[in-house]
Amino acid sequence: GEIIEGRTVIVATGSTPTNPATEGFDSKGVITTDEALALEEAPARLLILGGGPIGVEFAAIFHGVGSRVTLLEPGPQILPGEDHEVGQRVRQSLRDRGIDVLIKTAPTSIRQQEGEELVVSLGGRSGEVSVDKVLTTGRAPCLVDLGLTEVGVRLAGGAIVVDDGMRTNVPGLFAIGDATGGQMLSHLASVQGLVAAENAMGRARRMDYRAVPRCLHTDPEVGCVGLTEAQAEEQGYQFKTSTIPFTLSARATTLGELEGAVKIVAEARYGKILGVHIIGPQATELIGEAALAIQLEATAEDLAYAIRAHPTLAESQVEAARDILGQAIYLPKW
Known part of the structure; x- marks a missing residue:
């Protein structure tokens, strides 16, 4: 491939979908968020794993086009990083619209039935649910084949560690956005990119995450x-x-x-x-x-x-x- 050299480099490789290491998650009907956006028709029955922002938005999208949606969240509230009142109100709003929302519930296995039907076993007393597709919502920094460890870049939890100026521990190397973990938001990544670019040009700019x-x-x-x-x-x-x-x-x-x-x-x-x-x-x-x-x-x-x-x-x-x-x-x- 092409080799590009420079005094400063900004890593902005984003994130990639991930699947939990649970039995049956390699089944044909288990899809990622990227694959969900490429579907040509909406599944009649859809199970979404994860009640975070991505899961809630996809629940609203697919319910809006006619899917019967079940949303699973292993924690005590959907939108686990948000205020408890927000989680309660959004959960009630989804339920009022006909979306099944199950909290404190996680899948234990998925098995493929004849045809394309999937049977998902749920933890606790929740039993099983039969669906046409299972949508996973996890994402992780995309750092494959970048050679970061070879040059000594510090990583934590699979993400690049940066300071408030978006600098890594390697001089001249910056990183922004999903590659650094934390909140995976496009508008945050845009500002991080501006901060990194200005600091790469010798200015002194710092991120404020408040x-x-x-x-x-x-x-x-x-x-x-x-x-x-x-x-x-x-x-x-x-x-x-x-x-x-x-x-x-x-x-x-x-x-x-x-x-x-x-x-x-x-x-x-x-x-x-x-x-x-x-x-x-x-x-x-x-x-x-x-x-x-x-x-x-x-x-x-x-x-x-x-x-x-x-x-x-x-x-x-x-x-x-x-x-x-x-x-x-x-x-x-x-």
């Missing part, structure tokens, strides 16, 4: 940024929370999209915004304002008194901030 938006393009949409309640507690914060439903939003009412809510996690003493979690109309757009608030270390008071147009969905973040201050206007006092 305000990375995490979005689900489902119905309703989900947008989260910053800390969850559990993470705030783990980091020793004293904090307050507020959850404002979109049923209080005039704009959500005119759109006819009342499902969901805005939740703010704020430091108790000064009101510094620690996290914002949105489920509902245009959540993936609204979360940008919250990301900027965290990036600029804004407080609940800053959000509460920044004027928004009316009627807009953004007003729900204002009301949540006011509630943190004990000044909610539209939230009923029960």
Whole structure:
């Protein structure tokens, strides 16, 4: 192959699908996310393994085109890295739409029946489920045949170790995106690429991971940024929370999209915004304002008194901030 030389190299090889080492996962009907996107017709019955962002989005996609979908999550909630309230609301939303969601459930084996039917044995008391396809959602850094160990690149958990300037331990070698593990998000990888490129040119740029938006393009949409309640507690914060439903939003009412809510996690003493979690109309757009608030270390008071147009969905973040201050206007006092 072609040999390319340079004083600096940025590894941006992305990730590749992975399958669990469980009996039967080499069966014909077990597909990866890459293969799912190449299907010419939707399976009548689909089992999705993993209730993370990829699994939830694919559940919504295939349900939308007519598949009967079962979503398995081995942990206690879907979207395990997100706030517990987000996981609960999304799970209920999926179930309301007819998607079977099983938590604390993992497959123990898969066997092929006559024809193309797959029978998946589930752990615990869940029994078996018969489907036409099984979709696995795992991904891992794609580092095969790069020669990284030969040049001494430090790896951890199958990913390239980098500092906040995206530098590896080998001078002149940078790495970004899925190849470095962590949050596998295209918008995060794009910023990492900019940071790596600027540092490769001799500038001094550092990544700031406090305000990375995490979005689900489902119905309703989900947008989260910053800390969850559990993470705030783990980091020793004293904090307050507020959850404002979109049923209080005039704009959500005119759109006819009342499902969901805005939740703010704020430091108790000064009101510094620690996290914002949105489920509902245009959540993936609204979360940008919250990301900027965290990036600029804004407080609940800053959000509460920044004027928004009316009627807009953004007003729900204002009301949540006011509630943190004990000044909610539209939230009923029960």
